[in-house]
Every structure is written in structure tokens, then in C-alpha cells.
Amino acid sequence: KQEVTQIPAALSVPEGENLVLNCSFTDSAIYNLQWFRQDPGKGLTSLLLIQSSQREQTSGRLNASLDKSSGRSTLYIAASQPGDSATYLCAVKFSGTYKYIFGTGTRLKVLA
């Protein structure tokens, strides 16, 4: 069964810290992987999309890496800010499928 898991479920850090969010998936044959941000009661904001052939993507203070062989992706947030507080979701599109399977999310709280 194709599954996506995110650890930790919740994280609280002081402002300015660098942090890493983890995503693991059960099948290394993926088409792409996407990281989203979701604010409470809101929809999804796409942060980074990594294609199967890529190892990482960067956007501002965010860096996402992909290691298909180990079934892992990490989202690195540098110099965290209170405005980064949100739930971060990892979604994987496995090869041969048309749909994304979402992880359970990591609820991040950055303290001022």
C-alpha cells in the first residue's frame, strides 16, 4: 500500500532556528513530490515541487530534498519566523497514478 508519513506531527521552535521537517513514502517509484503550507481554516499553498529526476529545490528560505532510494524528503526552513507557523503537508504522486497521496502533516509553531 502506498503511504506517506510525516514526522514530527507537531513542532514548536523559537524564532530564528533552522528546522527540518521529514516526509517518508513507502514506494520509491514516484512521479513527483510536493510540499504545501496550510494555514488554519485555509486551503493549500504550494511551496516546492520536486520532480522524480531532481534531488532538491530551493525557494527563498526553503529547501526541499528528495532521496527516492530511501523513500524520504525533507523540508529545510532557515531562520524561522513566526509567520512560518502553519501546517506543512507533503504529497506524493506515485508512478503510474494520477493522484496525490498526502501525509498527515506537521503543525509548526514558531515562537516570537
Place this chain on the structure above:
Amino acid sequence: GAVVSQHPSWVICKSGTSVKIECRSLDFQATTMFWYRQFPKQSLMLMATSNEGSKATYEQGVEKDKFLINHASLTLSTLTVTSAHPEDSSFYICSARSEQETQYFGPGTRLLVL
């Protein structure tokens, strides 16, 4: 970037009524649209995939007679929750796939059934 809209953003209804939610791709044509449901503090779960001009494909455990999906054009898909009950209260999110196979997500519709 491409934009997907949903209407309404909020809906409150009485138990037993039907509610229709629209999902539109504003600046691209989407042959495929997806409907997700998210319960509080849980992740998104795919409910069904709709292809323009054909019947939707429902995920296991999703009642097709309760959640009616119509994808009548390349820019519009609708989800109708029939005879809604309190347990149907949830956040419904659609996504649309462009011809370049990129998926764009809508802002979501929060349904509260009293």
C-alpha cells in the same frame, strides 16, 4: 500562476438538505479535477477524480450516490453533497490538472451541517 477557485467558501446548512460546491479553473483548461475532503486536524483524503464529459471515479469507501460529481466543461466541476448530515461537515478542496499535468489546488469550501 494558474488559479483554481471554489464557491462558496463557507456554507452552513440544515441536516437533510443538499449542497453544491463549484470548482473552476480560471485561466486554463482542466480535463481532470480532483475532490478532497479534510476533517479537522487530519490530512487530505481523495474522494473522487472527475474527467470532463465522463463519470467520476470514486475512491473506496466514498458513496457515489451521496457525493455527486459533475464535470460538464473543461473549467468547471461541481460536487453535490446530497442529504447532508452533521458527519459530512468537513473542508472540501478541489484541484485541477492542467495540460502540462501540474495540479493546482483551490482555496477550499468549509461545510457545516447543523
